[in-house]
Amino acid sequence: MHRREFLAAGAAAVTLPTFAKDSPKMLPVIDTHQHLWDLTQVKLGWLKKGSPLDASYTPKEYAAATDGLNVVKAVYMEVDVVPEDKQKEADYVIALCESGKTPTCAAVLGGVVASDGFAKYAGQFKGSKYVKGIRQVLQADSTPPGTCLKPEFVKGVRLLGDLGLSFDLCIRPKELPDFIKLVDECPDTRFILDHCGNPQAKWTADEWDGWRKNMAEMAKRKHVVCKVSGFVVNGWEKGKWKPDDLAPAVNGTIDAFGWDRVMFGGDWPVVLNAGSYKDWLTALRAIIADRPEADQKKLLHDNAAKVYGI
Numbered sequence: 001m002h003r004r005e006f007l008a009a010g011a012a013a014v015t016l017p018t019f020a021k022d023s024p025k026m027l028p029v030i031d032t033h034q035h036l037w038d039l040t041q042v043k044l045g046w047l048k049k050g051s052p053l054d055a056s057y058t059p060k061e062y063a064a065a066t067d068g069l070n071v072v073k074a075v076y077m078e079v080d081v082v083p084e085d086k087q088k089e090a091d092y093v094i095a096l097c098e099s100g101k102t103p104t105c106a107a108v109l110g111g112v113v114a115s116d117g118f119a120k121y122a123g124q125f126k127g128s129k130y131v132k133g134i135r136q137v138l139q140a141d142s143t144p145p146g147t148c149l150k151p152e153f154v155k156g157v158r159l160l161g162d163l164g165l166s167f168d169l170c171i172r173p174k175e176l177p178d179f180i181k182l183v184d185e186c187p188d189t190r191f192i193l194d195h196c197g198n199p200q201a202k203w204t205a206d207e208w209d210g211w212r213k214n215m216a217e218m219a220k221r222k223h224v225v226c227k228v229s230g231f232v233v234n235g236w237e238k239g240k241w242k243p244d245d246l247a248p249a250v251n252g253t254i255d256a257f258g259w260d261r262v263m264f265g266g267d268w269p270v271v272l273n274a275g276s277y278k279d280w281l282t283a284l285r286a287i288i289a290d291r292p293e294a295d296q297k298k299l300l301h302d303n304a305a306k307v308y309g310i
Contacts (some may be wrong), residue, residue, distance in 0.1 A: 026070045027297055029281070030304035033194070033229045033265025034074040034104060036062065039161055040093060042085040046140070057269045059102040065268055066103075066276040072301075074103040077168070077265075078110035080137050084108050086121070087123040092132070097130040106308050108133040108168055108192075113156035126163045132308050133166030133190075138175075139198065145175055148182045157182065162190030164221075166307075170194045176214035184223045192307075193226040195267070201235030201245075208240065208248065215256040225307055226257045228284065228299060229265025232274040239275070243283040250287045259295040263304045 013108050037044060038056045062074070076093045086109070093107040111122055111134040125131035138148060147153060149173075160167050167189055169179050178196055184192050197218070199211050219225055231249050232241070254262055264284065268277045288296050304310070 002215045007114070020243065025190055026156040027300050028307075029069065029071045029291070029300045031071050031074040031265060031266040031268075031310070032192075032227055032263045032304045033104070033268070034062065035077055035079050036093075037079050037081075037097075038092075038106070039271045040215065041306070042079075042089055044079060046080055047080050052272055053269060059096065059104065059130075062268065063102070066091035066266070068189065069105055069278060069281055071266070073303070073304075073310055074106050074266075075104050075132065075310075076107040078135050079110060080110060082283070083112060086112075089185060090125075094130050095129075105132055106132050106310050108135050108166070110134070111136055111156075111168065112148060112169075114152035115156075118156050119159060122159060122165065125165060130307070131165070133168060133192065134160055135168035135203070136169060139169045139170055139172045145172075146178060148175075148178055149185075153183065154185050157186045157189055161186060166188060166190040166192055167222045168192045168194050173198045173200065173211055173214075176211075176218060180214070180218050183218070183224055189223070190307075191221070191224040191264075194222060194265070196226065196249050198232050198234055199249045199252075200309060201237075201241075208252075212252050215252060219258075219265075224254055224257075225261040225303070227263050227265040229263075230267035232280055232283075233267070235268060236274050238273065241274070241283075243256055243286040246283055247287050250284065254288075254299075260300045261290075262299050264300050265305065277279075 007209060010020065011061060036057055036059065038058055045279050069251065070126065076096070078089065081089050090109050093104070096102060096104050097107060107130055109125070109131055111118055113134070113136050169191055171179055197215055198210065199208070203211070228250055232246060236245060266277055271277060271280050
């Protein structure tokens, strides 16, 4: 069997779970940050042997993790595969979207923005029904500060705007000012700030104040939206945190960007380092429970549908 046929067949074996749609607390969810990987197909150089993430996480496991949570659609998020596997990753997720048998209906793919072959690689996705954007993880220790402001990098991000593709910002929080400069250099590219800008559990009061100021400054750029996702792995200890512990990051993000420019992201399976998918989504629902239902729907579903056209 051809690899594409194999992947599509695997997707076809997974069916969407059913939900109690009459539950007032179970608003529908679009997950804008779904990771999947099959270690028999691609290599992730950052995986550590023996870690909880050192396994395959496929649509089957995702369906189990989200069962009963009313996750109706998902946007695949690249998983930093080794460079030689990026096209393979793209083929995999496009086939998954084409299958229509899982919640995954759109994708943000990986790319090396400043590389010589980036224009050709990204160009193949212009007008794609499924590929909505590109991400290059910039928070790794191997990435020097200031990388995002190098001319070759800025050129690549500008190209994405020409192609109608977005760029996800996955960054170290102290570098938010640099990324504000990048956003200003690329006025025709839509940006999506991942993980609330990555606040940290053990920050001092001054560090939280600095984050809030930088988030407010970033939010002045109207071509930026922000994902409420992922930050729970930044030092919130598994089994010990409560919704109130996460509320400053969630509420600070909403205060900065407003209800029309925030989107939920599950960050599964990375979120397993801090708790289950259900733990994270249930905590978020609790944090926003006293807000108008229309605003809750924007965060959980409606904004993502507009941003990604799904």
